[in-house]
Amino acid sequence: MSTGKHESYWIETSDFPPFEKLQTDINTELCVVGGGIAGITSAYLLTKKGYKVTLIEALKLGHGTTGYTTAKLSAQHKLIYDQLISIFGEKTAKIHYQAAMETIEFVQETEKELQADFQFNMEPAYVFTDEEKQIRQIEKEWSAYKKLGIPGALLDDIPLPISAKKAVRMDQQAQFHPLLFLQAMTTYITANGGTIYEDTRAETINEVGKTTVKLKDGGSVTADHVVIATHFPFYDFKGAYFARLDMARSYIVSGKSPLAYPGGMYISVDSPSRSVRSAKDKNGETLWLIGGEGHRPGKGKQMKEHYSNLRNWGRSEFDMEEFDYNWSSEDFISLDSLFYIGRITEQTKNIYVATAFRKWGMSGGITAAKEITSLIDTGESLYQDIYDPARNDGTKGIRTLAKNLVEVSKELVSGKLEKTTKSIDELEPGEAGKIRNKGKLIGVYKDNDGTLHKVDTTCTHMGCEVHWNDAETTWDCPCHGSRFRASGEVIEGPAVKDLKKAD
Numbered sequence: 001m002s003t004g005k006h007e008s009y010w011i012e013t014s015d016f017p018p019f020e021k022l023q024t025d026i027n028t029e030l031c032v033v034g035g036g037i038a039g040i041t042s043a044y045l046l047t048k049k050g051y052k053v054t055l056i057e058a059l060k061l062g063h064g065t066t067g068y069t070t071a072k073l074s075a076q077h078k079l080i081y082d083q084l085i086s087i088f089g090e091k092t093a094k095i096h097y098q099a100a101m102e103t104i105e106f107v108q109e110t111e112k113e114l115q116a117d118f119q120f121n122m123e124p125a126y127v128f129t130d131e132e133k134q135i136r137q138i139e140k141e142w143s144a145y146k147k148l149g150i151p152g153a154l155l156d157d158i159p160l161p162i163s164a165k166k167a168v169r170m171d172q173q174a175q176f177h178p179l180l181f182l183q184a185m186t187t188y189i190t191a192n193g194g195t196i197y198e199d200t201r202a203e204t205i206n207e208v209g210k211t212t213v214k215l216k217d218g219g220s221v222t223a224d225h226v227v228i229a230t231h232f233p234f235y236d237f238k239g240a241y242f243a244r245l246d247m248a249r250s251y252i253v254s255g256k257s258p259l260a261y262p263g264g265m266y267i268s269v270d271s272p273s274r275s276v277r278s279a280k281d282k283n284g285e286t287l288w289l290i291g292g293e294g295h296r297p298g299k300g301k302q303m304k305e306h307y308s309n310l311r312n313w314g315r316s317e318f319d320m321e322e323f324d325y326n327w328s329s330e331d332f333i334s335l336d337s338l339f340y341i342g343r344i345t346e347q348t349k350n351i352y353v354a355t356a357f358r359k360w361g362m363s364g365g366i367t368a369a370k371e372i373t374s375l376i377d378t379g380e381s382l383y384q385d386i387y388d389p390a391r392n393d394g395t396k397g398i399r400t401l402a403k404n405l406v407e408v409s410k411e412l413v414s415g416k417l418e419k420t421t422k423s424i425d426e427l428e429p430g431e432a433g434k435i436r437n438k439g440k441l442i443g444v445y446k447d448n449d450g451t452l453h454k455v456d457t458t459c460t461h462m463g464c465e466v467h468w469n470d471a472e473t474t475w476d477c478p479c480h481g482s483r484f485r486a487s488g489e490v491i492e493g494p495a496v497k498d499l500k501k502a503d
Contacts, residue, residue: 003311008327009254011067013282014179016186022197023219028054031213031221033202034229036066037178037365038354042227043194044185045373053194054221058201061186062179065231065361068329070252070275070291071178072265073107075100076125076170077360079137079269081144083337092386094148099383103366104174107181116184119177119280125265128158128167134269138166159262160276162317175265175277178362203496205235211350216496225376228344229354232332232481232494239345239389242462242494245356246333247481250294251306253314254287255323261286274313287324290314296478303471328472330481330492331359334393341368341387342375353389424452432468432486441465442502443475445486455488460497475499
């Protein structure tokens, strides 16, 4: 019984050309930081406008959150429209829906324009529940659909062969292969004067005089405009994004089922949540993608259990026996549930940010690219500034803000008092643990060859204690989501510096 490789299907079935690392000082009109969907789409649209664009990516293109998504291109962002109407009113809710619907049209048009195959296909999207207590929320969401003129239906069951007491369907939604989409745009960017660098991590921004992005390993990019599309903004103290972003980690397994896939994309509102969609493997056979098991990074049970829970659900509900892939993703949420897209602060006119896409980064990332391109090119917002990061989100999200601050405060204190569980001699190959050395916590990982990797477990972002992730063999920060390799190198920000080596 195969549990599959720990890899993303999207990454394994895409083929970006390699790009060199930047370690010198250069000048450009526009610097885009981040090689995911928001960054590459921004670079593509700005290149089409005739700007000289330089894009830098800390790892490899598409190997961040975009490469580990479910790739639903949907305006059905779980249960959000009743919430948006109650907080902001129908006008804002309608703009959010229309912005997401425009991303579907954009991908469809780009596929034709670039003569590429993004594995794009239209599918209805369903939010469902099998719990009596959630039925009222589904019904309220359907009422919101009717107020906003969203095509769909309220249903008593769904096409999937699982139990569901109530569901709301949104019509005219889509799914695609996100990295084939990015590959095609990358080819266009480099063929039309744009420059791309990989393994090039931005460390900070110097705003004295011209705006300059300083690089971790030396070199810099000086630009008229800077777009920060790094999922969690690496330049996060400006605008206090470290306090305004909540986060969640979730998991995906994929494999084949003897059942015929009924079409559609699905997500439950129950706990734990479950998400289902399909894709085609290299041989044209149907893969079932099952997601869920969301939790705060660095918290909760052993991470391998989350994958096991999803596989067990696939076996019990869809007779799945063989699994091909397993991967996970991290998502950030704003205080009031709307994206943060636009100038990083009201006073900063040439640095832009794109973040807080919740679990809907495909539509959110494209919306961000379109909005930022318009702000740079015309100075005007396409979406009546509903995503402006400078909006007054604190009063609408005061509970979330308070929860975030409490979580960070708890981790800053409790993490330092964490009890150690094993000595170095007790570690098995592939296992990690923490020891104390002169009162300081040291993280120790013993690789499969028996080599020990020892790091100071203090996160280099704001000083919280990182925790071991046994599924990805990484050190994860529960405060702001930074992730580090077992040997300490930073994988995912907001941290830009590696964990310190320890004796």
